[in-house]
Amino acid sequence: MKRLSLLLVFAASMAAAAPPPIAYPYKIVTTIGMVNDIVAAVAGNLGECQPLIGAGIDPHLYATTRGDMVKLLKVDVVFYCGLMLEGRMSDALVKVARRGRPVYAVTEMLDESKLLSPEDFEGHYDPHVWMDVKLWIQASQVVEEALGKFDPKNAATYTKNQAKYEMKLQKLDEYVRRVIATVPEPKRVLVTAHDAFNYFGRAYKMEVMGIQGISTESEAGLRRINELVLDLSKRRVRAVFMETSVSDRNVRALIEGTASMGHIIKVGGELFSDAMGPAGSYEGTYIGMIDHNATTIARALGGKAPEKGFMGKLRQIH
Numbered sequence: 001m002k003r004l005s006l007l008l009v010f011a012a013s014m015a016a017a018a019p020p021p022i023a024y025p026y027k028i029v030t031t032i033g034m035v036n037d038i039v040a041a042v043a044g045n046l047g048e049c050q051p052l053i054g055a056g057i058d059p060h061l062y063a064t065t066r067g068d069m070v071k072l073l074k075v076d077v078v079f080y081c082g083l084m085l086e087g088r089m090s091d092a093l094v095k096v097a098r099r100g101r102p103v104y105a106v107t108e109m110l111d112e113s114k115l116l117s118p119e120d121f122e123g124h125y126d127p128h129v130w131m132d133v134k135l136w137i138q139a140s141q142v143v144e145e146a147l148g149k150f151d152p153k154n155a156a157t158y159t160k161n162q163a164k165y166e167m168k169l170q171k172l173d174e175y176v177r178r179v180i181a182t183v184p185e186p187k188r189v190l191v192t193a194h195d196a197f198n199y200f201g202r203a204y205k206m207e208v209m210g211i212q213g214i215s216t217e218s219e220a221g222l223r224r225i226n227e228l229v230l231d232l233s234k235r236r237v238r239a240v241f242m243e244t245s246v247s248d249r250n251v252r253a254l255i256e257g258t259a260s261m262g263h264i265i266k267v268g269g270e271l272f273s274d275a276m277g278p279a280g281s282y283e284g285t286y287i288g289m290i291d292h293n294a295t296t297i298a299r300a301l302g303g304k305a306p307e308k309g310f311m312g313k314l315r316q317i318h
Helices: 002-014 033-046 066-074 087-098 133-150 152-180 198-204 222-235 249-260 286-300
Strands: 026-030 047-051 077-080 103-105 189-194 207-212 239-243 266-271
Touching: 026 033, 026 066, 033 047, 033 077, 033 133, 033 152, 033 286, 066 087, 077 087, 077 133, 087 103, 103 133, 133 152, 133 198, 152 198, 152 286, 189 222, 189 249, 198 207, 207 222, 207 249, 222 249, 239 249, 239 286, 266 286
Parallel strands: 026 047, 026 077, 077 103, 189 207, 189 239, 239 266
Antiparallel strands: none
């Protein structure tokens, strides 16, 4: 991440120093939906946001298309997550910065002591920071600062917008803590397709087990699945969870393996990990995504949560 950030700064410094006057609403492209939501909330009606990577698409594997490059080179500002989440897009982001477009990683100012460093992720930080609502609040503060630099005359508006959105996220964080705390402590075991929920587990006091590693480019081996089969059967874990942007093949293998050991594990539901829900839906917002995940997890593991979630907007969870 540091190397990419330095490249982007260098590229921007080599570009033309005098940007044209801002025409409102200016155009913003983001990489993933979770970034798009915080940028849209802070920009308000001064900017128009569009994510490149849609619902159900894995950003770890996403490569920039020719059409994406056309969009990126026509916009005024670009925001991405960083921490190597969009690793295959690095060259495209550098190219955009060389053309004089401001390019920002929303994670670039996060306190490194708050970031997780998994042993199997080759020295990189875990990029799934949006799973901890408090960390994503800090990411929205990075957006506020970045837009204030891009458009100084409206800096006060961005500060006001961020504060208003932060209040909503604070309430969301309180809801997640409350419903997860209703799950009996021995049952707070979250088993998912890949390691996207470690920040969630740390923030909301759950043990997390991913079948695959941090990046979905890694394949879960038979040995890993067998280890989980034995562990989950011994501990009588009651549910595992699918992910909308990751193949269910390994989860199905895990369920079949525990069944062969005489222990039946159900699918607790489908969670949003690297992508949000369908565009235009409540689950297609950051708040709706986290609400869905927390409510689904709590209800599946024996906790108590409203059927329609934090804001009463969730579709029915089975």
